[in-house]
Amino acid sequence: MKIISKSAFLSEQSSLASTQHDQSLLAKVTDIISIVKEQGDDALFSFTKQFDCVQVNKLRVDEQEITEARNIVGESFITALKEAQENITRFHVAQKQTSWFMGEQNGVFLGQKVTPLDRVGIYVPGGKAAYPSTVLMNVIPAKLAGVTSISIVTPPQADGKVNPYVLTAAYETGVDHIYKVGGAQAIAALAYGTETIDKVNKIVGPGNSYVAQAKKMVYGDVSIDMIAGPSEICVVADKTANPRYVAADLLSQAEHDEEASAICITTSEEMANAIQDEVKKQMATLERKEIINISIERNGRLIVCPSLEVAFELVNEIAPEHLQLMVENPYNHLPVIRNAGAIFLGNYSPEALGDYFAGPNHTLPTNGTAAFASPLGVYDFVKKSSVIHYTQDALSSAADSIVKLAEAEGLTAHANAIRVRKTD
């Protein structure tokens, strides 16, 4: 793992910064979406055969397959899942929003009504991998928001079934519909509807580059959570950090995929060397060492900074998805952290704890978007409506000012709508 200075890191980054738009991906996804719009379920079956190399004969997962799945996963998995579910629920309950109103003495009544979304679709990656935690992190806030109908789409395995861990998590969280279809075709089905799959109001959940491109293209016709990039961690370590822990956390991030990014910023050159040694040592023992090795080589960096102040400036510039503060008195530094998806404090709060278990959502803004975006939450599954009531007297007192403003904009029919009410 390369040890570099802050300025060397920044110049490395800026040479990578310009977004690449993949024109061939764009064309392929455009085609997939328009074919799904035209041909509905038939298109889904044929794309599943083409891309997932499996012939399914129905899209909807039935009760029998769910029962089978629960028998496969075993009791101890279900116990751990339920414990995580409880923690995630307890945290997200605190995000619930209520309608509010303000009444004034003159009879003016203003407010905001909060209403859950009617229908939400969740993309759960599948195929070789299995992400039951994706199910928990997306379904629980949607349920708490009061969404009427929650659908999951997920690609089938080679045997035509859905991964049993995913199915069990969907059962435990009370998902309404589960469809075995993935890729851009699943996003198109959720956005525009087919014979079997109902059109939804919002699509959430992670996916590969096809899924991300499709979500970007249907955005506006439906709402989406975010365009997720590869996962990232940034650890800030002073001399009090434990290099074994830091290394383990960097490696856990790197195993996600070859594009994942694991960065450690430290104020101690000695610490940088110790972490470097630990990374090498632990990597050798890990199952996914091929992926990890490529990812660490490509995006893993140990950055030595002269002070924590400089380190936090860099953190705010990077706006990392996951930030671990493995420093003395980590709470003290919270006020200066402006941009980060999730902030883990101290030596015993590793990212893996947050990925599965602690309670806060693991769907976090990537690729610097923590500068403007938030973790997924209950607030993503409701929308607000303003409410306005004026009395005749209140409107009459306001009339002259409204007319003045409308006329300044040249919108005289707006002024007319106020005037007709005055002459009564």
Add this chain to the structure above:
Amino acid sequence: MKIISKSAFLSEQSSLASTQHDQSLLAKVTDIISIVKEQGDDALFSFTKQFDCVQVNKLRVDEQEITEARNIVGESFITALKEAQENITRFHVAQKQTSWFMGEQNGVFLGQKVTPLDRVGIYVPGGKAAYPSTVLMNVIPAKLAGVTSISIVTPPQADGKVNPYVLTAAYETGVDHIYKVGGAQAIAALAYGTETIDKVNKIVGPGNSYVAQAKKMVYGDVSIDMIAGPSEICVVADKTANPRYVAADLLSQAEHDEEASAICITTSEEMANAIQDEVKKQMATLERKEIINISIERNGRLIVCPSLEVAFELVNEIAPEHLQLMVENPYNHLPVIRNAGAIFLGNYSPEALGDYFAGPNHTLPTNGTAAFASPLGVYDFVKKSSVIHYTQDALSSAADSIVKLAEAEGLTAHANAIRVRKTD
């Protein structure tokens, strides 16, 4: 104005429903964005000459131009503006969110930190029109959120100056930077930065089809508020409504542009006829009657429904930007309204009141997106970060469950990050 049944209306709508992607617009905007990225300020000057037909020699509006503007608009405008500003501020203060934390007995500490965005850019349409109300409705929530730097971009008038009403509103609300540049080129400048204009984290505000397309294209690199379509009103009127008022409100909506949509759903055929007569009568007296006539012809509809229940079903299907309930006891119907940007209650709460003055935001979801989107608010100008702290003991108790879940996903380096902390 055409009187039709609910079913006739729905079949008319479904024939229009499929979104049209304008390939030539897409290509033009792609070009504009990449030229601004390459050439910076120079590109902005040359596009301004090309599209706005005016040669400006600097982008930043100076203090002298602002002082001049305040002298032009006159005291009575400033008074009305300040009154609106006060109302808008009072309403939006209620939207402010605070960081929150939950501490548990075992030392576990979880929470969500709320941080204002660093830099926000606001697009204010210009040229022939002047929208000081856009300034108020976008700047006030950004200011209340605590955004560090607020920039406005707006196209120059034929004389190379910015509309004085817009400038005055920007001055009164305390905007940090005002740049005279509009169109897709202004969006590109805000998204990627030029020599003069700083890159922002989020772009908000309405615009023409170039602006909307550019916002969609930069979405992901920066955050945006929404892709705004033409403005819409839907009035629900029972026999207690005043047809003069209903007509005036439909006409005020129709004057925005030829694509604007004004719909009234009524349970009374008599009322439909009375409104139709009033529309004709009032239209003849209005300045912008050419635009209004085309808009009413194209998208204006009077829909007769057998009951209010059926009317509200249709409302939820349309998900209108503005909804006026001109019915007896309008409050009683609030619970059944699921989809609407803003809900105006009673005969003395016309949309024009909300556009300028009442306090709630006039930036509202259009084109059916009220099914999943909310009015612009203070919440659009902050982002959240999760905060997680576990003690060694708390992590140790959770370790087995986390390892179980990580292994079910095949992410063994995640399990390792937990295990290294146990063996200490």
